[in-house]
Amino acid sequence: xxxxxxxxxxxxxxxxxxxxxxxxxxxxxxxxxxxxxxxxxxxxxxxxxxxxxxxxxxxxxxxxxxxxxxxxxxxxxxxxxxxxxxxxxxxxxxxxxxxxxxxxxxxxxxxxxxxxxxxxxxxxxxxxxxxxxxxxxxxxxxxxxxxxxxxxxxxxxxxxxxxxxxxxxxxxxxxxxxxxxxxxxxxxxxxxxxxxxxxxxxxxx
Amino acid sequence: xxxxxxxxxxxxxxxxxxxxxxxxxxxxxxxxxxxxxxxxxxxxxxxxxxxxxxxxxxxxxxxxxxxxxxxxxxxxxxxxxxxxxxxxxxxxxxxxxxxxxxxxxxxxxxxxxxxxxxxxxxxxxxxxxxxxxxxxxxxxxxxxxx
Numbered sequence: 001x002x003x004x005x006x007x008x009x010x011x012x013x014x015x016x017x018x019x020x021x022x023x024x025x026x027x028x029x030x031x032x033x034x035x036x037x038x039x040x041x042x043x044x045x046x047x048x049x050x051x052x053x054x055x056x057x058x059x060x061x062x063x064x065x066x067x068x069x070x071x072x073x074x075x076x077x078x079x080x081x082x083x084x085x086x087x088x089x090x091x092x093x094x095x096x097x098x099x100x101x102x103x104x105x106x107x108x109x110x111x112x113x114x115x116x117x118x119x120x121x122x123x124x125x126x127x128x129x130x131x132x133x134x135x136x137x138x139x140x141x142x143x144x145x146x147x148x149x150x151x152x153x154x155x156x157x158x159x160x161x162x163x164x165x166x167x168x169x170x171x172x173x174x175x176x177x178x179x180x181x182x183x184x185x186x187x188x189x190x191x192x193x194x195x196x197x198x199x200x201x202x203x204x205x
Numbered sequence: 206x207x208x209x210x211x212x213x214x215x216x217x218x219x220x221x222x223x224x225x226x227x228x229x230x231x232x233x234x235x236x237x238x239x240x241x242x243x244x245x246x247x248x249x250x251x252x253x254x255x256x257x258x259x260x261x262x263x264x265x266x267x268x269x270x271x272x273x274x275x276x277x278x279x280x281x282x283x284x285x286x287x288x289x290x291x292x293x294x295x296x297x298x299x300x301x302x303x304x305x306x307x308x309x310x311x312x313x314x315x316x317x318x319x320x321x322x323x324x325x326x327x328x329x330x331x332x333x334x335x336x337x338x339x340x341x342x343x344x345x346x347x348x349x350x351x
Contacts, residue, residue, distance in 0.1 A: 025255060028255055032251050033248060037240065044241050057243075058254065065255050143235065179231065183227065
Protein backbone atom coordinates (compact mmCIF):
# COMPACT_ATOMS: atom_id res chain seq x y z
CA UNK A 1 0.00 0.00 0.00
CA UNK A 2 1.26 3.47 -0.76
CA UNK A 3 1.72 6.34 1.66
CA UNK A 4 -1.51 8.31 1.77
CA UNK A 5 -0.10 11.74 2.28
CA UNK A 6 2.81 12.68 0.06
CA UNK A 7 3.46 16.40 -0.09
CA UNK A 8 2.59 16.72 -3.78
CA UNK A 9 -0.79 15.14 -3.15
CA UNK A 10 -1.56 17.64 -0.40
CA UNK A 11 -0.86 20.56 -2.69
CA UNK A 12 -2.95 19.06 -5.49
CA UNK A 13 -5.79 18.45 -3.05
CA UNK A 14 -5.68 22.03 -1.79
CA UNK A 15 -5.69 23.40 -5.33
CA UNK A 16 -8.60 21.18 -6.40
CA UNK A 17 -10.61 22.01 -3.29
CA UNK A 18 -10.08 25.73 -3.87
CA UNK A 19 -11.33 25.32 -7.46
CA UNK A 20 -14.37 23.29 -6.35
CA UNK A 21 -15.27 25.87 -3.72
CA UNK A 22 -14.93 28.57 -6.36
CA UNK A 23 -17.57 26.78 -8.43
CA UNK A 24 -15.56 24.46 -10.68
CA UNK A 25 -17.37 21.14 -10.21
CA UNK A 26 -15.05 19.30 -12.62
CA UNK A 27 -12.08 19.93 -10.30
CA UNK A 28 -13.57 17.36 -7.92
CA UNK A 29 -12.55 14.70 -10.44
CA UNK A 30 -8.91 15.14 -9.41
CA UNK A 31 -9.82 14.38 -5.81
CA UNK A 32 -11.80 11.28 -6.77
CA UNK A 33 -9.00 10.10 -9.07
CA UNK A 34 -6.40 10.39 -6.32
CA UNK A 35 -8.47 8.94 -3.48
CA UNK A 36 -10.69 6.33 -5.15
CA UNK A 37 -8.17 3.54 -4.54
CA UNK A 38 -7.67 4.16 -0.81
CA UNK A 39 -11.38 4.74 -0.15
CA UNK A 40 -12.48 1.59 -2.01
CA UNK A 41 -9.80 -0.48 -0.26
CA UNK A 42 -10.82 0.92 3.09
CA UNK A 43 -14.47 0.07 2.38
CA UNK A 44 -13.43 -3.40 1.24
CA UNK A 45 -11.83 -4.02 4.62
CA UNK A 46 -15.10 -3.05 6.28
CA UNK A 47 -17.34 -5.39 4.24
CA UNK A 48 -15.20 -7.67 2.02
CA UNK A 49 -17.69 -7.26 -0.82
CA UNK A 50 -16.34 -5.53 -3.88
CA UNK A 51 -19.62 -4.16 -5.21
CA UNK A 52 -20.67 -2.86 -1.84
CA UNK A 53 -17.23 -1.39 -1.21
CA UNK A 54 -17.58 0.71 -4.37
CA UNK A 55 -21.08 1.82 -3.40
CA UNK A 56 -19.91 2.86 0.05
CA UNK A 57 -16.88 4.67 -1.37
CA UNK A 58 -19.16 6.51 -3.81
CA UNK A 59 -21.36 7.61 -0.91
CA UNK A 60 -18.26 8.77 0.96
CA UNK A 61 -17.19 10.89 -2.04
CA UNK A 62 -20.66 12.43 -2.26
CA UNK A 63 -20.58 13.32 1.42
CA UNK A 64 -17.11 14.78 0.93
CA UNK A 65 -18.44 16.86 -1.98
CA UNK A 66 -21.30 18.19 0.14
CA UNK A 67 -19.11 18.92 3.13
CA UNK A 68 -15.99 20.21 1.39
CA UNK A 69 -16.55 23.70 2.77
CA UNK A 70 -16.44 22.26 6.31
CA UNK A 71 -12.91 20.94 5.96
CA UNK A 72 -10.73 22.93 8.36
CA UNK A 73 -7.32 23.34 6.89
CA UNK A 74 -5.43 22.65 10.15
CA UNK A 75 -5.56 18.90 9.50
CA UNK A 76 -4.59 17.27 6.22
CA UNK A 77 -7.32 16.60 3.70
CA UNK A 78 -6.66 12.86 3.87
CA UNK A 79 -7.26 12.81 7.65
CA UNK A 80 -10.59 14.57 7.15
CA UNK A 81 -11.54 12.33 4.23
CA UNK A 82 -10.71 9.08 6.04
CA UNK A 83 -12.61 10.16 9.17
CA UNK A 84 -15.61 11.07 7.01
CA UNK A 85 -15.38 7.76 5.10
CA UNK A 86 -15.12 5.80 8.36
CA UNK A 87 -18.32 7.49 9.54
CA UNK A 88 -20.12 6.71 6.29
CA UNK A 89 -18.99 3.06 6.30
CA UNK A 90 -19.90 2.62 9.95
CA UNK A 91 -23.43 3.96 9.47
CA UNK A 92 -23.92 2.04 6.20
CA UNK A 93 -22.97 -1.21 7.90
CA UNK A 94 -25.24 -0.39 10.81
CA UNK A 95 -28.13 0.04 8.40
CA UNK A 96 -27.35 -3.08 6.36
CA UNK A 97 -24.91 -5.34 8.23
CA UNK A 98 -22.71 -7.73 6.29
CA UNK A 99 -23.41 -11.41 6.66
CA UNK A 100 -20.66 -12.73 8.87
CA UNK A 101 -19.94 -16.08 10.40
CA UNK A 102 -19.67 -15.92 14.22
CA UNK A 103 -16.04 -15.83 15.35
CA UNK A 104 -16.33 -19.23 17.01
CA UNK A 105 -17.57 -20.80 13.78
CA UNK A 106 -14.67 -19.55 11.66
CA UNK A 107 -12.80 -22.64 10.51
CA UNK A 108 -9.40 -23.01 12.10
CA UNK A 109 -6.69 -23.34 9.44
CA UNK A 110 -5.26 -26.86 9.47
CA UNK A 111 -1.60 -27.57 9.91
CA UNK A 112 0.33 -26.17 6.95
CA UNK A 113 2.46 -29.30 6.63
CA UNK A 114 -0.58 -31.29 5.59
CA UNK A 115 -1.52 -28.92 2.80
CA UNK A 116 0.04 -27.29 -0.20
CA UNK A 117 2.19 -24.46 1.17
CA UNK A 118 1.27 -21.17 -0.47
CA UNK A 119 -2.33 -22.14 -1.25
CA UNK A 120 -2.96 -23.18 2.35
CA UNK A 121 -1.38 -20.00 3.69
CA UNK A 122 -3.57 -17.92 1.35
CA UNK A 123 -6.68 -19.75 2.45
CA UNK A 124 -5.93 -19.36 6.14
CA UNK A 125 -5.12 -15.69 5.60
CA UNK A 126 -8.54 -15.17 4.05
CA UNK A 127 -10.15 -16.99 6.98
CA UNK A 128 -8.40 -14.66 9.43
CA UNK A 129 -9.41 -11.57 7.41
CA UNK A 130 -13.03 -12.68 7.37
CA UNK A 131 -12.86 -13.43 11.09
CA UNK A 132 -12.05 -9.75 11.68
CA UNK A 133 -15.58 -8.93 10.45
CA UNK A 134 -17.00 -11.29 13.05
CA UNK A 135 -15.36 -9.39 15.90
CA UNK A 136 -17.67 -7.26 18.08
CA UNK A 137 -18.07 -3.83 16.40
CA UNK A 138 -16.07 -1.92 19.05
CA UNK A 139 -13.05 -4.13 18.32
CA UNK A 140 -13.60 -4.64 14.61
CA UNK A 141 -13.16 -1.07 13.45
CA UNK A 142 -9.87 -0.39 15.28
CA UNK A 143 -8.43 -3.53 13.65
CA UNK A 144 -9.69 -2.52 10.20
CA UNK A 145 -8.33 1.02 10.44
CA UNK A 146 -5.05 0.10 12.16
CA UNK A 147 -4.02 -2.29 9.40
CA UNK A 148 -5.45 -0.09 6.66
CA UNK A 149 -3.25 2.74 7.93
CA UNK A 150 -0.20 0.50 7.79
CA UNK A 151 -0.23 -0.14 11.55
CA UNK A 152 -0.16 3.54 12.42
CA UNK A 153 -2.05 3.90 15.72
CA UNK A 154 -2.23 7.70 15.52
CA UNK A 155 -3.77 7.69 12.02
CA UNK A 156 -6.28 5.00 12.97
CA UNK A 157 -7.22 6.91 16.14
CA UNK A 158 -7.72 10.13 14.16
CA UNK A 159 -9.93 8.35 11.62
CA UNK A 160 -12.08 6.97 14.43
CA UNK A 161 -12.04 10.15 16.48
CA UNK A 162 -10.76 8.22 19.52
CA UNK A 163 -7.84 8.85 21.89
CA UNK A 164 -4.81 6.73 20.98
CA UNK A 165 -4.90 4.94 24.36
CA UNK A 166 -8.49 3.79 23.80
CA UNK A 167 -7.65 2.56 20.32
CA UNK A 168 -4.62 0.66 21.61
CA UNK A 169 -6.68 -1.00 24.32
CA UNK A 170 -9.36 -2.09 21.85
CA UNK A 171 -6.74 -3.28 19.41
CA UNK A 172 -5.07 -5.35 22.08
CA UNK A 173 -8.39 -6.97 23.02
CA UNK A 174 -9.19 -7.67 19.37
CA UNK A 175 -5.80 -9.32 18.84
CA UNK A 176 -6.31 -11.43 21.94
CA UNK A 177 -9.66 -12.64 20.57
CA UNK A 178 -8.09 -13.51 17.22
CA UNK A 179 -5.13 -15.19 18.91
CA UNK A 180 -7.46 -17.39 20.95
CA UNK A 181 -9.45 -18.27 17.87
CA UNK A 182 -6.48 -19.20 15.69
CA UNK A 183 -3.84 -20.90 17.86
CA UNK A 184 -2.54 -22.91 14.90
CA UNK A 185 -1.28 -19.77 13.22
CA UNK A 186 1.81 -20.27 15.34
CA UNK A 187 2.65 -23.45 13.41
CA UNK A 188 1.98 -21.61 10.16
CA UNK A 189 4.29 -18.82 11.25
CA UNK A 190 7.01 -21.36 12.07
CA UNK A 191 6.53 -23.06 8.70
CA UNK A 192 6.81 -19.72 6.90
CA UNK A 193 9.96 -18.87 8.81
CA UNK A 194 11.39 -22.22 7.79
CA UNK A 195 10.49 -21.55 4.18
CA UNK A 196 12.20 -18.18 4.37
CA UNK A 197 15.33 -19.84 5.77
CA UNK A 198 15.37 -22.75 3.26
CA UNK A 199 13.60 -21.60 0.11
CA UNK A 200 15.17 -24.39 -2.02
CA UNK A 201 13.90 -27.23 0.15
CA UNK A 202 10.39 -25.87 0.25
CA UNK A 203 10.32 -25.54 -3.52
CA UNK A 204 11.49 -29.14 -3.91
CA UNK A 205 8.60 -30.37 -1.70
CA UNK B 206 11.20 -27.55 44.15
CA UNK B 207 14.14 -26.01 42.40
CA UNK B 208 13.17 -27.82 39.23
CA UNK B 209 9.61 -26.44 39.20
CA UNK B 210 10.94 -22.93 39.68
CA UNK B 211 13.01 -23.24 36.55
CA UNK B 212 10.29 -24.98 34.56
CA UNK B 213 7.59 -22.40 35.27
CA UNK B 214 9.35 -19.36 33.81
CA UNK B 215 10.27 -21.47 30.79
CA UNK B 216 6.64 -22.39 30.26
CA UNK B 217 5.57 -18.79 30.73
CA UNK B 218 8.21 -17.67 28.29
CA UNK B 219 7.06 -20.36 25.88
CA UNK B 220 3.48 -19.11 26.22
CA UNK B 221 4.54 -15.52 25.59
CA UNK B 222 6.64 -16.60 22.61
CA UNK B 223 3.71 -18.55 21.25
CA UNK B 224 1.36 -15.54 21.57
CA UNK B 225 3.94 -13.29 19.99
CA UNK B 226 4.37 -15.67 17.05
CA UNK B 227 0.60 -15.83 16.48
CA UNK B 228 0.34 -12.04 16.69
CA UNK B 229 3.19 -11.66 14.22
CA UNK B 230 1.38 -13.97 11.83
CA UNK B 231 -1.92 -12.07 12.32
CA UNK B 232 -0.10 -8.76 11.76
CA UNK B 233 1.44 -10.15 8.60
CA UNK B 234 -1.88 -11.44 7.29
CA UNK B 235 -3.84 -8.28 8.00
CA UNK B 236 -1.17 -5.82 6.93
CA UNK B 237 -0.37 -7.48 3.61
CA UNK B 238 -3.52 -7.48 1.61
CA UNK B 239 -3.73 -7.18 -2.16
CA UNK B 240 -5.06 -3.75 -3.09
CA UNK B 241 -8.30 -3.60 -5.08
CA UNK B 242 -8.21 -1.61 -8.29
CA UNK B 243 -11.30 0.59 -8.75
CA UNK B 244 -13.55 -0.55 -11.59
CA UNK B 245 -13.27 1.43 -14.81
CA UNK B 246 -16.62 3.17 -14.42
CA UNK B 247 -16.20 4.20 -10.80
CA UNK B 248 -14.75 7.66 -11.38
CA UNK B 249 -17.37 8.44 -14.04
CA UNK B 250 -20.27 7.30 -11.85
CA UNK B 251 -19.08 9.39 -8.89
CA UNK B 252 -18.68 12.45 -11.10
CA UNK B 253 -22.11 11.88 -12.66
CA UNK B 254 -23.73 11.94 -9.21
CA UNK B 255 -21.69 14.98 -8.20
CA UNK B 256 -22.76 16.80 -11.39
CA UNK B 257 -26.40 15.89 -10.67
CA UNK B 258 -26.13 17.30 -7.17
CA UNK B 259 -24.43 20.44 -8.44
CA UNK B 260 -27.14 20.98 -11.07
CA UNK B 261 -30.02 20.43 -8.67
CA UNK B 262 -31.61 23.65 -7.36
CA UNK B 263 -30.73 24.45 -3.77
CA UNK B 264 -33.32 23.31 -1.23
CA UNK B 265 -36.04 25.89 -0.47
CA UNK B 266 -35.33 27.45 2.91
CA UNK B 267 -38.13 27.49 5.46
CA UNK B 268 -39.99 30.85 5.24
CA UNK B 269 -39.23 32.03 8.78
CA UNK B 270 -40.08 35.67 8.03
CA UNK B 271 -43.58 34.73 7.04
CA UNK B 272 -44.04 32.03 9.63
CA UNK B 273 -42.90 33.92 12.72
CA UNK B 274 -46.04 36.15 13.05
CA UNK B 275 -48.24 33.07 12.70
CA UNK B 276 -46.24 31.16 15.26
CA UNK B 277 -46.45 34.12 17.68
CA UNK B 278 -50.19 34.48 17.09
CA UNK B 279 -50.78 30.77 17.68
CA UNK B 280 -48.65 30.85 20.81
CA UNK B 281 -50.60 33.91 22.03
CA UNK B 282 -53.97 32.25 21.39
CA UNK B 283 -52.89 29.09 23.18
CA UNK B 284 -51.47 31.12 26.06
CA UNK B 285 -54.63 33.13 26.36
CA UNK B 286 -56.79 29.99 26.11
CA UNK B 287 -54.78 28.32 28.86
CA UNK B 288 -55.08 31.40 31.02
CA UNK B 289 -58.84 31.50 30.51
CA UNK B 290 -59.16 27.79 31.24
CA UNK B 291 -57.27 28.16 34.51
CA UNK B 292 -59.25 31.27 35.43
CA UNK B 293 -62.69 29.72 34.81
CA UNK B 294 -61.90 26.35 36.41
CA UNK B 295 -60.45 27.95 39.55
CA UNK B 296 -62.37 27.97 42.86
CA UNK B 297 -63.14 31.66 42.86
CA UNK B 298 -62.17 34.60 40.66
CA UNK B 299 -59.14 36.40 41.99
CA UNK B 300 -58.82 40.13 42.39
CA UNK B 301 -57.04 40.46 39.03
CA UNK B 302 -60.10 39.32 36.99
CA UNK B 303 -61.98 42.17 35.35
CA UNK B 304 -65.33 42.87 36.84
CA UNK B 305 -67.39 43.84 33.79
CA UNK B 306 -70.28 44.99 35.87
CA UNK B 307 -68.09 47.50 37.70
CA UNK B 308 -66.78 48.86 34.38
CA UNK B 309 -70.22 49.21 32.79
CA UNK B 310 -72.08 52.55 32.91
CA UNK B 311 -74.44 52.67 35.94
CA UNK B 312 -77.66 53.12 33.91
CA UNK B 313 -77.30 49.70 32.15
CA UNK B 314 -78.92 46.65 33.70
CA UNK B 315 -76.74 43.55 34.41
CA UNK B 316 -78.66 41.57 31.71
CA UNK B 317 -77.70 44.09 29.02
CA UNK B 318 -74.10 44.12 30.17
CA UNK B 319 -74.02 40.29 29.98
CA UNK B 320 -75.42 40.22 26.41
CA UNK B 321 -73.02 42.97 25.26
CA UNK B 322 -70.20 40.98 26.79
CA UNK B 323 -71.26 37.83 24.89
CA UNK B 324 -71.52 39.80 21.63
CA UNK B 325 -68.02 41.15 22.25
CA UNK B 326 -66.62 37.62 22.58
CA UNK B 327 -68.35 36.54 19.37
CA UNK B 328 -66.94 39.59 17.55
CA UNK B 329 -63.50 38.82 18.89
CA UNK B 330 -63.72 35.19 17.72
CA UNK B 331 -64.86 36.32 14.24
CA UNK B 332 -62.02 38.84 14.12
CA UNK B 333 -59.48 36.17 15.08
CA UNK B 334 -60.84 33.85 12.38
CA UNK B 335 -60.59 36.63 9.78
CA UNK B 336 -57.02 37.45 10.77
CA UNK B 337 -56.10 33.77 10.65
CA UNK B 338 -57.67 33.38 7.17
CA UNK B 339 -55.93 36.48 5.82
CA UNK B 340 -52.66 35.31 7.30
CA UNK B 341 -52.92 31.86 5.73
CA UNK B 342 -53.60 33.53 2.34
CA UNK B 343 -50.53 35.67 2.82
CA UNK B 344 -48.43 32.60 3.56
CA UNK B 345 -49.75 30.98 0.39
CA UNK B 346 -48.58 34.06 -1.54
CA UNK B 347 -52.00 35.56 -2.26
CA UNK B 348 -53.01 39.07 -1.30
CA UNK B 349 -56.42 40.72 -0.80
CA UNK B 350 -59.69 39.18 0.24
CA UNK B 351 -60.34 37.06 -2.87
